[in-house]
Amino acid sequence: MLKLSNVTKRFGSLVAVNDLSLEVEKGQIYGIAGPNGAGKSTIYNLITGFYSYEGKIEFEGKPINGLRPYQIVKRGISRTFQIPQTFPSLSVEDSIDIGNRFGNTAAYSRKRVDEVIDFVNLNRERKHKTGTLDLLGKKKLMIGAALATRPKMLMLDEPMAGSNAHEIKALMELIRRINQELGITIIIIEHFMKVLTELTETLLIIETGTEICCGHPAEVTNDPAVIECYLGREDDQG
């Protein structure tokens, strides 16, 4: 469904993504992990059209190189940011309605907003200003706004960051439902290994923009190169 071929991104002399290739299949949950500064978020920024790059990215068999972020959304790729990006003085339902209005080419339907609000369970807060939500609320809202664009693929950037065990459980449940009930392909960047091994079917480990290992999470987590790369990081693996 999504295919990166020999993608490289330089920021001046820094090579943030280095000749990376990967392929995500339709319907799967694909995980990406790696140390801080490994280039994970940069990969998202390339796919979603925030930066230019060398190499080729295809979605559903068509190249998406050079498309602007709003065009990529309309192709069916939506994403969240590591830090929730909200519109503080807009209400929850208006924020979701923006994704619904602008993020796709389907005819406008107000019903879509209600469906999404139900799905992410924000009914009680639907009239609240986005700025007043707690972190979990903001995360659910961002996922809701992304879903309102009717994506075929959803890319989540560290959705668990800053959450407690209870919230992690709720978010994992939500991600699973998005994948299974809505049939949306998911890519997830995460530091919590446990989340990745439980959720994903394929796991990619990168360091300094280069692939270390890619495969089934059970194999990947036993790979000596990965263990070395993650040595001393046991403490924050949840």
Added chain:
Amino acid sequence: MFSEDTVLLLYEMSDVLIAGLSNGSVYALMALGMTLVYGVTKAFNFAYGDFFNMGGYFAWMLIIGLGLQFGGYVTIFIVVLPMLFGVGYAMEKFLISPLRKRADWENRIMMLTLGLALFLTNLYMVVFGVKLKSLPAILDGILEVGEFVFSYQDIMIFCLSLGGILLFGWTLNNTRTGMAVRAVAQNPAGAKIVGINIGRIFAATFAISTVMVGFGGILLSQKLFINPSSGGAIMVKAWVVTAFGGMGSIRGGLVAAFIIGIMEAFVGWIFGMSYGIIALFILLLGTLIIRPQGLMGKGE
């Protein structure tokens, strides 16, 4: 009931008051347009005042060419406002937006709009000459209410700019484009990933602000002259209104605009027109010293 002197005074005062209100309403319109562009694109438009004159000159050309017999100002608005929108849209899309991709885009846009201000001033001088132009009153005559007297021109200016302000507020809160404008102002990255074409919103915002200030130009040029080199002073005035009201506060800007309009009119009436500017400057200094966040600004 009143002595003759008192009646005369009331006559004059009501005239000054409505003049202040009508000026204030135009200032409010201009300040809103300025806040809009800054709030959404984070770039300051130094040529803002020259678009005020552009509105005036476009209207003047139409009146010279057509006279007022074809629908009068209605025709002028129907023709000139879309023209202003087009100029503003093209300006943003072809001149300003290419600069936004550069690293120090804020400075580059500042230089560009400063250059544009200079260019427009000189263009006006070449095309229209340095002699000041004026527009005919939109409506002649006076309205007498008891002891008070109001000119229809002032009433019309007041109503039209208030109408413009209300339409702007309604658009911002109730239309698809207005929703996108608010989203981009609050979080550009967040707006991009829900499918908003922010380049288009920047251009639309710039175009709308050009219409707002140009509309103000058409209205106020009936009372003042169109002066090719007055753009800078007009921009400063819009800026003082914005700073006094509180940067980014729409309500503050509205209140400030009316206070300044009325203050200017009364100072002008009592001390003479040129003192208006001095009063404005004192007000700006006072604001910066006593209440730098402005009347209704959020503060630090």
